Amino acid sequence: MYGRRARVGVVVPSTNTTVEPEFAAFLPPDVAVFSTRVAVAEVATEEEKVASLLAMHSQLDRAVAELASAGVSAIAYACTSGSFLGGRDSDQATCDRLTRTYGVPIVTTSSALVTALSTLDVKKVALATPYVRPVAEGAVTYLGQAGFSVTARNDLEILSNLDKGRLEPAASFVAATDLDVSDADAVAISCTNWRTLESLVAIERETGKPAVSSNLATLWALLRLAGIDEPLSPSVRLSGLPLPDSARAEWHGELAEGGE
Numbered sequence: 001m002y003g004r005r006a007r008v009g010v011v012v013p014s015t016n017t018t019v020e021p022e023f024a025a026f027l028p029p030d031v032a033v034f035s036t037r038v039a040v041a042e043v044a045t046e047e048e049k050v051a052s053l054l055a056m057h058s059q060l061d062r063a064v065a066e067l068a069s070a071g072v073s074a075i076a077y078a079c080t081s082g083s084f085l086g087g088r089d090s091d092q093a094t095c096d097r098l099t100r101t102y103g104v105p106i107v108t109t110s111s112a113l114v115t116a117l118s119t120l121d122v123k124k125v126a127l128a129t130p131y132v133r134p135v136a137e138g139a140v141t142y143l144g145q146a147g148f149s150v151t152a153r154n155d156l157e158i159l160s161n162l163d164k165g166r167l168e169p170a171a172s173f174v175a176a177t178d179l180d181v182s183d184a185d186a187v188a189i190s191c192t193n194w195r196t197l198e199s200l201v202a203i204e205r206e207t208g209k210p211a212v213s214s215n216l217a218t219l220w221a222l223l224r225l226a227g228i229d230e231p232l233s234p235s236v237r238l239s240g241l242p243l244p245d246s247a248r249a250e251w252h253g254e255l256a257e258g259g260e
Contacts, residue, residue, distance in 0.1 A: 008075070011077045018195055084110040087145060115244070127154070131157070151184045194214070200216060
């Protein structure tokens with residue numbers, strides 16, 4: 001059968017063309033990822049963009065229920081902007097509610113990203129995004145609420161999600177290495193619809209800083225929650241690290257149940 005070692009699930013925006021093939025290319029042997037989609041519209045303005053991303057939340061229960069029925073060990077809402085635009089507290093509440101309702105640990109990409117940065121002992125981040133300004137500002141706000149400061153930023157200001165999915169891995173390398181990383185502890189690349197896993201090793205080598213992308217953080221968190229504890233690909237600093245016990249407990253809902 002597929003997924004003898006582990007089965008995990010991902011909820012992806014309907015216009016995302018990167019998560020599924022990128023995860024499949026970097027999975028360990030005998031691990032399977034199953035996906036379902038939530039509809040999101042291609043829009044004409046920045047204001048419509050923010051609204052369209054937040055509107056996906058109304059479909060999360062249906063999508064998570066579908067994946068939980070497949071017997072997966074953990075589920076990720078694999079949309080960075082869709083999970084950070086409501087703020088850190090709202091995102092944590094969403095993870096906790098869905099975990100309690102469906103009995104499967106639920107992680108969002110934004111919560112995975114901040115857990116990855118914390119695991120790397122990062123405080124200051126140089127951030128590359130493909131986003132338009134209002135969306136990129138939401139990323140900075142969320143990171144600030146989670147205790148991180150953004151020391152440099154490079155936004156490609158692409159409105160269309162389909163266009164982000166057409167970017168080659170070289171685009172994430174250029175965007176990340178164009179950042180001023182002199183005052184940063186790490187480089188973060190935000191957006192699950194941006195090919196990054198093929199460029200992260202080169203980014204770490206070029207910048208001398210740990211490099212974390214939305215897709216790496218999400219895949220790392222999912223696999224660790226599913227009991228895959230070996231070093232992962234690509235071979236960057238995060239990939240060999242375990243998931244902290246506090247994050248594992250939080251995504252299992254144990255901290256909330258214990259009143260901590």
